[in-house]
Amino acid sequence: MTRRPFLGWFVSPAGLVALGLAAALAAVFQYSLRAYIPGSLDVGGFTLGNFADLLKPIYGSAFLQTVALCFETAVITLLLGYPLAYALVRTRNKALKSVILIIAVTPLFLGEVVRTYSWMIVLGNNGFINSVLMGLGLIQKPVQFMFTSFGVVVALVHVTLPVMVIMLAAALSHIDRDYEKAAESLGAGPIRAFLTVTLPLSMPGIIAGVTTAFAWTFSAFATPQLIGGGRVNTISTLVYQLGFASFNFPFAATLSVAGLALTLVVLALLKRVMRPLEKLGEH
Template identity: 55%
Template sequence: MTRQRPFFVQFLVPAVLVAVIFAAAMFNVLKYSFLEFVPGSLNVGGFTLENFTRINRPIYYWVLLDTFILSFATAFFALLLSYPISFALVRAERNWVRSVLVVLAITPLFTGEIVRTYSWMLVLGSDGVVNTALKSLGIIDRSVPIMYTRVGVVIALVQFAMPVMIILLATAISQINRDCEKAAANLGATPNTVFWWVTIPLTLPGILSGFVVVFAWTMSAFSTPQLIGGGKVLMISNVVYLQGFSSFNLPFAAVLSLVALVAALGSLALMKLLTARLEQNMATS
């Protein structure tokens, strides 16, 4: 058996290559975070811990908190909007309904992030589709600011995250034993009770993993908050960009990157702990 192992080693080569390059990059980020920033120069000085003390300022806490809140809101609203679509996608009786839903849900994945973000700028702008529609309906007199606000950023991020959320939820919904729902109905549960007390709990692992994936993904969002936030909504990636490529303070950008990474990994670990407990309980022999 061990004789056969070397055969599989060749399949590891691409993964190992990527891992090595990635590790080298990460190591460099780590290294930069301990090096002195020389103002007006791209070169860095000697060893220092000053970069880490510099982060202890309210503005960076606010950015981190903001990033958390925006990611959480994005995951939450993406979940809320995706669940009904996933449910219809799995349960629709007619094949063509399912096909149409799949196409509508998945095609956004194939348009680039920049294209999608610019489209949202057209929709959300002060002369955009939303404001024009609201004005012509007489609901508002003057344009409501959506561009350059948190609401605008979350709207675009939610739409960006929905295809992935829909796929994850649809997988979870398609895997539940429908006899459980039938059993609940048979025992006297109304369709509403069946949904909230059986369907939702049975799809909870999918709900949690969808939430975690979107949350982590949004934590590193860059171009959407950059373009729709227009500098008024800052997420951690935007601050890293500002420090690294506007102030050319690469060491401090490295520290911020590390903080973002640790925060993301920490929240992922926390959620993973939660889901692992749940999945253990839900597993049927």
């Protein structure tokens, strides 16, 4: 039997973090079962009325809009990130590889709030895009990008793109080039070799990137709050409004629990739907 004298020391920090997260989740869950007392920071007795209120149309639409934003962000991030990751892995020019890596990873070194404010400058009525379009005479008045779902998705894609590129690059770097050469030797062109060999073998990275982007976007707060300006309701923005504007902490906790449950359900469904695609990368 192999002895691992340092295993306990290595595992203990993760165990402490897990205990802290479990305690926090338990506290949020018990808050979700308490009654709200208007005008007071104290909570009442236990009740299931908070979960019944989730059936109201305003909260149902917020759940649907959140899921839609997550899917749109994940798909667009995948479409933009795959070519970047492919170029990052396959290019032989070290200078070009460094440039692609810097472009892809640099956003990670900026905070989410900083990146969101930069997009507010770009997407505003007097921002960069509208100024260029009006300067070229293509539009007569500014296009409304701020406070729209489109603006929120654009900013969220910028937030999730570095993670997507890293995961896709890791998957592509493990693909043996001999498989593609074998396909080409059998008469397949570059496009067919990519579609029949490279793309299926990179499916594990695609699935990991999409699920991560979805989960990351679902919990995003600063970007929907600042870019959406209160007009694009998501679960995170509603939790903020209920908790810090109305001081309705019990219902804010209920939304948090429901959002976490919905995330787990959607990710489980994604895994089931993508399981056949994942098997393509195993053959």
